[in-house]
Amino acid sequence: MLRFLLRRLLTAIPTLLVIGTLAFMLLHLTPGGPFDSDKVLEPRIQHAIEARYHLNEPVWSQYLRYLGELAHGDFGPSFQYRNTSVNELIAQGLPVDAAIGSAAMLLALLLGCATGLVAATRPGSWRDQLPMSVAMLGISVPVFVTAPLLILIFAMRLHWLPAGDWVSGSWRHLLLPALALALPYTAYIARIVRSAAIDALSQPYIRSARAKGLPMHVIVLRHALRPTLMPLVSFLGPALAGVLTGSIVVEQVFGLPGIGHLFVTGALNRDYTVVTGITIVYGALIIALNLLVDLCYAWIDPRVRART
Amino acid sequence: MTEAQQPLLQLRGLGVSYYRSGHELRAVDTVDLGLQERECLGIVGESGSGKTQLLLALLGLTPPGARVSGSIRYRGEELLGAPGARLEAIRGRRIAIVFQDPMSALNPYLTIGTQLIEGARRHLQLGRRPALARAAQLLSLVQIDVPAERLRCYPHELSGGMRQRVLIAMALMCDPEILLLDEPTTALDVTVQAQVLELLRALRERTGVAMLFVTHDLGALASMADRVAVMYGGRIVEMAPAAALYASPLHPYTAGLLRSLPRLDLPLPARLPSIPGQPPDLAELPAGCAFAPRCPLAHERCVTAPELRQLPQARALACHYSGSPAQVDAAWLRT
Numbered sequence: 001m002l003r004f005l006l007r008r009l010l011t012a013i014p015t016l017l018v019i020g021t022l023a024f025m026l027l028h029l030t031p032g033g034p035f036d037s038d039k040v041l042e043p044r045i046q047h048a049i050e051a052r053y054h055l056n057e058p059v060w061s062q063y064l065r066y067l068g069e070l071a072h073g074d075f076g077p078s079f080q081y082r083n084t085s086v087n088e089l090i091a092q093g094l095p096v097d098a099a100i101g102s103a104a105m106l107l108a109l110l111l112g113c114a115t116g117l118v119a120a121t122r123p124g125s126w127r128d129q130l131p132m133s134v135a136m137l138g139i140s141v142p143v144f145v146t147a148p149l150l151i152l153i154f155a156m157r158l159h160w161l162p163a164g165d166w167v168s169g170s171w172r173h174l175l176l177p178a179l180a181l182a183l184p185y186t187a188y189i190a191r192i193v194r195s196a197a198i199d200a201l202s203q204p205y206i207r208s209a210r211a212k213g214l215p216m217h218v219i220v221l222r223h224a225l226r227p228t229l230m231p232l233v234s235f236l237g238p239a240l241a242g243v244l245t246g247s248i249v250v251e252q253v254f255g256l257p258g259i260g261h262l263f264v265t266g267a268l269n270r271d272y273t274v275v276t277g278i279t280i281v282y283g284a285l286i287i288a289l290n291l292l293v294d295l296c297y298a299w300i301d302p303r304v305r306a307r308t
Numbered sequence: 309m310t311e312a313q314q315p316l317l318q319l320r321g322l323g324v325s326y327y328r329s330g331h332e333l334r335a336v337d338t339v340d341l342g343l344q345e346r347e348c349l350g351i352v353g354e355s356g357s358g359k360t361q362l363l364l365a366l367l368g369l370t371p372p373g374a375r376v377s378g379s380i381r382y383r384g385e386e387l388l389g390a391p392g393a394r395l396e397a398i399r400g401r402r403i404a405i406v407f408q409d410p411m412s413a414l415n416p417y418l419t420i421g422t423q424l425i426e427g428a429r430r431h432l433q434l435g436r437r438p439a440l441a442r443a444a445q446l447l448s449l450v451q452i453d454v455p456a457e458r459l460r461c462y463p464h465e466l467s468g469g470m471r472q473r474v475l476i477a478m479a480l481m482c483d484p485e486i487l488l489l490d491e492p493t494t495a496l497d498v499t500v501q502a503q504v505l506e507l508l509r510a511l512r513e514r515t516g517v518a519m520l521f522v523t524h525d526l527g528a529l530a531s532m533a534d535r536v537a538v539m540y541g542g543r544i545v546e547m548a549p550a551a552a553l554y555a556s557p558l559h560p561y562t563a564g565l566l567r568s569l570p571r572l573d574l575p576l577p578a579r580l581p582s583i584p585g586q587p588p589d590l591a592e593l594p595a596g597c598a599f600a601p602r603c604p605l606a607h608e609r610c611v612t613a614p615e616l617r618q619l620p621q622a623r624a625l626a627c628h629y630s631g632s633p634a635q636v637d638a639a640w641l642r643t
Contacts, residue, residue, distance in 0.1 A: 204412040210369055211407075212427035212478075213399035222426070226417040302462040303416060 001298070001305075008294075012287045016280055023279040024066060027272045028059050034079035034270045053079060066276070075277035080269050086277040093259035094281070096166060100250065100258070101243045103178035105236075108185035115186075116193025117220060117228070123198055131190060138187030147180040147253040164254040177254045181247055185239055192232050200227040226300050233300065237293040241286045314384055315342040316518050317366070317403075317486060321378035324361045324370055324542075333590045335361040337542040338378065340616070343486065348512060348519040350533030350550065352526050352565065354587040358542040359522040360408070363488045366520075367405060368395045382486075401431040404479035405488040409495050410471035414463040420474055421459030428481040446477040449514075450507055469500035476507070480515070489521045493528055501528070508532065527569050530554060535622075538562045541588040541598030544616055548623040556633035558625045561599050563636045584643065597628070604639040605629045 035041075035049050050056045054065060069076050075086035115135070119128040154176060155163035167173045200206070201224050209223045248260030259278050266274035298305045324336040336358040343349050353359045364370045366380060368387065380387040382398065407413040415423060424446070425439035434442065440459060447455035450473040463471055472492060479487055492508070493501040505528060512519060512532075521532055529536055529550065537547040538559060546559035557563040564583040570576060585602035594600060596611040603610070609628045616626040629636070 203415075204407065204409065205415040207369060208407060208413045208423075208475075208478075209415070209426075211367055211399055211405045213396045213401055213431060214426060215396055218426075218430075222422075223415050223418070301417060303464050306464070 005291075005295075008291050012284070012291075015287060016283055019283040020070065020276060020280045021063075023276045024063060024272070025059075027270065027275055028062070030270070032270055034272060036270075053077075066273075070280075075280070076273040078271055078274050080266070080271045080274070086273045089262055089274060090259055090277060090281055093257060093262050095168075096256055096258040097244065097247050097251075097260065099174055100177050100181060100247055100256070101240075103174055104181035104185065104243055104247075105240065107178060107182040108189055111182070112186045112189025113193050113232075115190040117197055117225075119190070119194045120197030120201060120228075121216065121220060123194075128194070132194065135187035135190045138183050139191075141183075143180055143184065143249050144253065146183050147177070147250055150176050150180050151253070164256070166254075166256045177247075177250045177256060180253070181243060181250050185243070188235065188239070189232065192235050193228055196228040196231045197224055200224040203227070229300050230297070233293055233296045236296075237290045240289040241282075244282060244285060316345050316347075316383060317341075317343040317520075318381040318384075319362075319366075319378065320381075322362065322365060322380060323375075323377040324358070324365050325375050325377075326373055327375075328591065331591060334542050334593070335374075335590060336365065339539075339542075339544055341537060341544070343518055343520055345485075345518055346512075346516045347535070348521055348533050350529035350536040351520065351522045351539055352524065352529060352536060353539035354524055356587045356590065357539040359539050360490055362539075363405060363490050363520065363522055366488065367399055367403060369399075397431070400427040400479075400484070401482045402484055403486045403488065404482065404484040405490060406472075406475050406479045406492045408491040410468055410475050411463075411495065413475055414471055416463050418462075419459065420461050420463065420466070424459070424474070424478050424481060427478070431482045442481065443477070446480055447474070449480075449511070450474075450477045451503075452477075469496055469503065472496055472500075472504055473507070476504075476511070480511070480517075483515070485518060487517045487519045489519060489523075491523050492521075493525070494523070505532065526554075526565050538565070541593055542590065543598065543626065544624070545599065545626045546624065547616075549621070552621060552623060557636065558619075558623070558633060559599075559627050560603050560605050560629065560636050560639065563633065563640055564602075567637070567640055581640070597626075604643045605631075605636065 033050075033055060034053070035046065035055075041049075047056070054062055057065075066076060073087075075090070078084050078086055078089060081089060115131045119131055122128055151163045154161045161172055161176050163176075165173060197220070201220070206219060206223055209219045214222075247258060248264060250256070251258040251260045252264075259281070262274060263278045265271075266278065319339055319341040322336055322339045322341075323334060326333045326335065339358075339362060341349070351359050351362070361370065361374075365374075365376045366387075368376075368390075370376055376388060378388065382402065387395065387398070414420070421440055421443060424443035425434070425436070428434050428439045428442060429436070432439075443459060444455040447458055452458055452470060452473055458466070458470075458474075463474075466474065472495070476492070489508070493504050496504060508519075508521075509532060511517065519532075521529060523529060526536075533550045535547065536550050536553045537544050538553075538561065539545070540561050546553070546557070546562045548558075553562065554566065557566055561583070564581075567581045568583065570580060583602055588594075588598050588601075594611075596613050597603070597606075598613075600606040600610040607628065612628075614626045614628050616624050618624050
């Protein structure tokens with residue numbers, strides 16, 4: 001198991017290098033630079049700025065310099081936020097996304113699993129069909145519709161929660177964005193859990209459990225939950241990545257200072273270091289989360305454990 | 309009927325049917341059976357004869373869509389239509405079952421120990437430790453070595469024979485009065501089959517548990533059963549004390565089954581005799597006797613279904629033909 005972990009962590013390094021290189025090259029290939037603007041600068045000033053950020057050097061030399069900084073864990077200075085390093089920007093923004101993302105995932109898991117399991121114990125009944133139709137709705141309506149709707153209802157009409165803004169550590173500011181982000185995932189999870197649980201409950205070992213005289217809730221929680229979790233875990237890898245990137249829209253709607261916002265403005269302003277840095281951070285997170293998913297497989301299924 | 313004579317389990321007119329595209333399929337058709345205390349009753353039939361459905365109906369575990377009719381009485385108490393909580397209290401505690409396929413009957417995600425103790429913890433209110441101690445005891449009773457370590461194993465870490473033993477131990481955890489056995493040896497190698505049968509015989513002597521032993525293998529029953537019921541097309545066609553049934557089968561189907569068993573006391577024929585044709589399709593059962601299409605003694609009268617009639621010496625037969633066993637055998641020889 002330890003060797004498996006070590007191998008996976010080592011293979012992550014070249015993957016991240018490729019991701020970073022691609023991002024770096026693509027950005028430098030796009031026309032325009034970070035300091036181009038409508039206002040024509042005096043050539044001397046323009047040259048001085050470019051020299052400061054080494055933009056006058058050939059691309060390969062800039063690339064090697066960037067790699068050198070990266071090796072020391074330094075994403076370099078931002079081109080747009082004066083006197084601020086990309087490391088500082090990410091350190092400020094990432095906790096916001098982490099808070100919203102994990103709250104959303106937790107919400108989606110709790111609600112989705114509960115609905116899916118209840119639906120699966122009586123397939124075809126009203127408590128299956130009603131939540132599943134609602135779930136279909138949750139999947140089809142995009143976040144940029146549900147988020148403003150949530151603001152309209154809970155902030156503008158009911159005045160229960162703030163419409164946006166971010167106060168670190170305040171659950172009231174966290175709740176609406178997390179809910180908006182969680183809704184489609186709740187729906188997906190409910191549907192996945194339902195079909196997986198129906199499949200699990202039709203297994204012969206469930207009949208064995210029933211023949212022991214166990215009540216239904218014990219059978220569902222002890223015997224059917226683990227096999228139900230397997231397809232859910234497969235979904236969670238890409239879903240967690242989706243929560244990260246999907247939060248860009250939610251950040252915009254609620255005006256949150258996360259890195260998604262930073263990423264989009266960075267791309268528009270040709271802020272090379274910010275975009276490359278965030279791309280690498282996203283890549284590292286997705287790799288880490290997928291590793292976590294694989295560890296979950298081993299934790300849930302003893303047969304997988306035996307193989308790794 | 310007095311208290312003393314009351315059977316442990318009494319089935320009257322038991323039927324299990326399914327509806328497929330408007331047609332009624334009768335998997336089990338008006339079966340009458342009684343199981344006495346300490347008795348081992350064998351039920352023999354080919355696949356599709358309804359024997360597994362019968363066991364599932366006893367526990368109220370028929371799949372959704374099944375219609376169970378008739379009466380199932382356990383010590384005089386009607387189980388058919390009994391509330392779910394009552395059935396849960398009886399399942400595993402009074403009536404336990406050993407399922408056919410040890411591969412799929414155990415949950416691959418849970419340890420053997422967890423699966424062994426959960427019934428006893430619930431029914432007998434045992435704590436975790438005493439329950440595990442009892443599980444280890446039962447594992448050694450079913451001849452599993454180092455039981456304490458096996459308890460921590462997952463099903464995939466055990467062989468097929470061991471898993472089947474675990475299933476038997478699991479059924480015995482709450483000291484049930486009735487053990488239902490659904491082809492407990494079918495999925496096993498021949499040598500392991502013999503071991504498991506030997507184990508079941510020993511268990512019976514030791515615990516006195518009553519058994520309802522369902523199999524397609526008349527050979528497996530020979531050394532186990534007190535009485536044998538033969539099922540065909542969802543009905544009982546012949547029932548007799550085991551010795552009488554093996555010595556002188558009355559129903560042509562029973563005779564056919566016995567003929568197709570290899571005999572140790574005779575030279576092995578070049579080809580074992582078999583019953584021609586296929587087991588009946590429940591969707592297209594003939595109007596009369598279900599066995600008639602394959603029967604060497606089929607006759608015009610067989611277009612009406614024969615009733616199961618009681619014969620002397622505690623036998624029962626559902627066949628219009630009333631010749632001697634020798635005549636039935638002669639008819640098979642002519643095929």
